[in-house]
Amino acid sequence: MADLDELNIWQSRRSGPLAGVTVLDITRVVAGPFCSMLMADLGATVIKVEHPDEPDYARTFPPFVASDEEQLSAFFAQYNRNKLGITLNLKSPDGKALLCKLVAKADILVENFRPGTMDRLGLGFETLRDINPRLVYTAISGYGRTGPNASKPAYDNTGQAAGGLWSMNGYPDRPPVRVGTIIGDLAASLYAAIGAVAALREAERTGKGQVVDVSQQDSVLTLTENAVVRYTTRQEVASPLGNDHPFVRPYGQFPCKDGYVFFGGYTDKFWAITCAMFGEPDKAMDPEIDTMEKRFDPVVAETRVKPLLDRWFSAYTKAELEEMAGDKVPLSAIKTIPEVVEDPHIAARNMIVDVPIAGRMIGMFGLPIKLSGREEEPNEKAPSPGEHNGLVFSKLLGIAEDELERLKAAGAV
Incomplete structure (x- = not known):
């Protein structure tokens, strides 16, 4: 220059x-x-x-x-x-x-x-x-x-x-x-x-x-998201939770045919759509899991909600699940870096x-x-x-x- x-x-x-x-x-x-x-x-x-x-x-x-x-x-x-x-x-x-x-x-x-x-x-x-x-x-x-x-x-x-x-x-x-x-x-x-x-x-x-x-x-x-206010309000100490959220459920990682997906359909609206999407709309009215508050319970989430999602998701690949979910419920493949780099949306x-x-x-x-x-x-x-x-x-x-x-x-x- x-x-x-x-x-x-x-x-x-x-x-x-x-x-x-x-x-x-x-x-x-x-x-x-x-x-x-x-x-x-x-x-x-x-x-x-x-x-x-x-x-x-x-x-x-x-x-x-x-x-x-x-x-x-x-x-x-x-x-x-x-x-x-x-x-x-x-x-x-x-x-x-x-x-x-x-x-x-x-x-x-x-x-x-x-x-x-x-x-x-x-x-x-x-x-x-x-x-x-x-x-x-x-x-x-x-x-x-x-x-x-x-x-x-x-x-x-x-x-x-x-x-x-x-x-x-x-x-x-x-x-x-x-x-x-x-x-x-x-x-x-x-x-x-x-x-x-x-x-x-x-x-x-x-x-x-x-x-x-x-x-x-x-x-x-x-x-640290809610960790500070959890401690200052209730003296609750945040600790490792793996892929779980401290209180929102279902909201995390779930296995499927060829890997894992993130699913966050915890609201009543998203839960009902998900149940219908997998051909079991009656699950949205199951008295044990029909409200968001019930699904937030750790025991209910582990014994009732997770087995349902595992059964549903295990029959499909990441791509198939993303296509099914479309813009109806929050579900995303957990992508590898190559998959992210080659993602058409990223492009x-x-x-x-x-x-x-x-x-x-x-x-x-x-x-x-x-x-x-x-x-x-x-x-x-x-x-x-x-x-x-x-x-x-x-x-x-x-x-x-x-x-x-x-x-x-x-x-x-």
């Missing part, structure tokens, strides 16, 4: 509701990169900042896509598509000075260091606010910026454990089980994106930026998108936020470390080529 026009071309390709918003992404792995990826997908110009000698170690995470020239991480690409990439050594005076120049032109900064790290570097919110009073400083961490645990190191599993979700997951007769994805990282990123956009709206209105402080523990806690929603990696187009999950006023655009590849140093430093900041060479030789970029 040789001139300022090319920066304008890049930004024009990032149309959407956040077009014109500049985001500095000083984050690694997922809790942070996912947050800024959402903003990039929505049109923001996101500049990913990596250390020149220690780039984001998610670049080493599988699976990899290889060409004759390179081998790249699809994991990394999934969370860093549609971003510009630069390198900065934030421990060097020159690197700090460059970041401050970028802050002057930015709307949002996202970081996921342990609280206090940016302050020790001399790049904390108070310092950066003096440079850009409108800056939205978004900080993602394990425990947040305040409280007795703020300085503790944390990972996704920390959020799952400390937020209570781990204790609820699994089966009653076994130890708790972590949720099978990095829900702490993902939830914190989602809340950070919401918080950043909300704070940006206020900064646009008042001219004043602020800190958006998001903790993995806090984020996971909000995913209709454009939820598997192609992203260029190592000369190939690789499918990955798309943006779940669908806006009626916007057509989704082709995705840009994830940047290589420092790929856009020339574009950002020379063209956005006006740094001369010989100065950029000096900064590179000094290890600042």
Whole structure:
């Protein structure tokens, strides 16, 4: 990218509701990169900042896509598509000075260091606010910026454990089980994106930026559904229930001919439709299971309702059951990832998108936020470390080529 026009071309390709918003992404792995990826997908110009000698170690995470020239991480690409990439050594005076120049032109900064790290570097919110009073400083961490645990190191599993979700997951007769994805990282990123956009709206209105402080523990806690109010109202402690719901029945996993389905026909209306669908409408009037309240009883659910559903569902495949249920009752096949990727409905929603990696187009999950006023655009590849140093430093900041060479030789970029 040789001139300022090319920066304008890049930004024009990032149309959407956040077009014109500049985001500095000083984050690694997922809790942070996912947050800024959402903003990039929505049109923001996101500049990913990596250390020149220690780039984001998610670049080493599988699976990899290889060409004759390179081998790249699809994991990394999934969370860093549609971003510009630069390198900065934030421990060097020159690197700090460059970041401050970028802050002057930015709307949002996202970081996921342990609280206090940016302050020790001399790049904390108070310092950066003096440079850009409108800056939205978004900080993602394990425990947040305040409280007795703020300085503790944390990972996704920390959020799952400390937020209570781990204790609820699994089966009653076994130890708790972590949720099978990095829900702490993902939830914190989602809340950070919401918080950043909300704070940006206020900064646009008042001219004043602020800190958006998001903790993995806090984020996971909000995913525990009714567990908190069950405890605060009745001192009832949520524990692993397997695939069951604490009080709604039938509402869970049921076996069929070729796998499992989720069935949630617990209301009287859905129960009656289900009984008729399987040719036994009289079951809806059985005095032992004819009301929702009766079917909620654990013993009744296990001895009367479940045997009926097992008998009905076992005669059909997942696809046959979905076709029978149609839009009449809530029933869905429990799909494998290949089945989800190849699902026609997922395709209709454009939820598997192609992203260029190592000369190939690789499918990955798309943006779940669908806006009626916007057509989704082709995705840009994830940047290589420092790929856009020339574009950002020379063209956005006006740094001369010989100065950029000096900064590179000094290890600042």
